[in-house]
Amino acid sequence: MRFVVILIHLNNVPQTLQQPLSLQALLEAQNISQQSVALVLNETVVPRHRWSSILCHHEDKIDVFAVVAGG
């Protein structure tokens, strides 16, 4: 049996993943609605439609935040 432990930082909180997850699966696991947030992976904004095809890697820094529309 093979163990994969992936440590990521989600909004500055360390998280351990037991299996490789896509960005989309990560949000689903956290109960975060995709339509309500933008996502920054290692200081780069990642367009939403690519979230399902990008896997979290060890030491990834991921920030998710809601759109702010007020003025």
Next chain:
Amino acid sequence: MSATAQKRPSLDDKDFIRYSRQIFLPEVGEAGQLQLKQCHVVIIGCGGLGLLAAQYLACAGIGSITLVDDDRVELSNLPRQLLFSEADIGQHKALVAKQKLAVLAPNCQLFAFAQMLTLDSAESLLAHVATANRQQSALLLDCTDNLAARHSINQLCIEHALPLVSASIAAFNGQLFAVDQRRFPAGGCYHCVFPNDTYAPQNCSNQGVLGPSVGVMASMQALLAIQLLLSATAPILDHSTKPQAGGVEHLLGQFWRFDAKSLQWHSARLTRDSECEVCAPSWNANTAQALKSVHK
């Protein structure tokens, strides 16, 4: 002398004194100040962000400013919308702002539209910035308070190739970035970050905000706008150009978030969404055009 009769705008003695602290900066100088005088900035939304940005830009010597807002002044606006007073309550924000700015910045040519900006009304509303836009001296500030307006404005800016500086604030969260399809298409657009089906939980009317947080974002928006206008004659970037530290590409390719509680800024690189419903068509057209000229 009317603005149209003026072939080559110049600065008079009073202008030199008024703008001396800007002209002292080598990044501005007399040439930069003259450049600002030929610029036209469109400000959509005359709330906290729009008013403060308008004040800074008008007083900095921007030649023309167009204000667009269909709202009227309310008592609850006064803690952040510092240009207004109780006597203005019930009047159209855009019209009152135009009156007050005319006193503060007599050099600035002001236009006010007390109406909502829609894709339909945009054609006529923006017709008078078309010349400035062709000369790369026009820019639009999105200072609206809802996501639907922000989506419409982005689409409009992409269609008109009009540079956009978007700022927003609600509760303790601010966001800021610029979009310019001509100079930095690789940065994408507003829809690349927030597609049409995005759900916005926050706005000022249901979330609350502190006046100075609005001021921070409005200052940054005006600062970004001035720097983009001053650098408008810099060479246009091709699709392969990577952002460089300190260059204007850096200003165009970044998304900034401000946490008004911890006073911290976070920045991230913007990337174009190749499947973006709004900017992908113009990107494809430009790339086809560029390829054509390469193969000629």
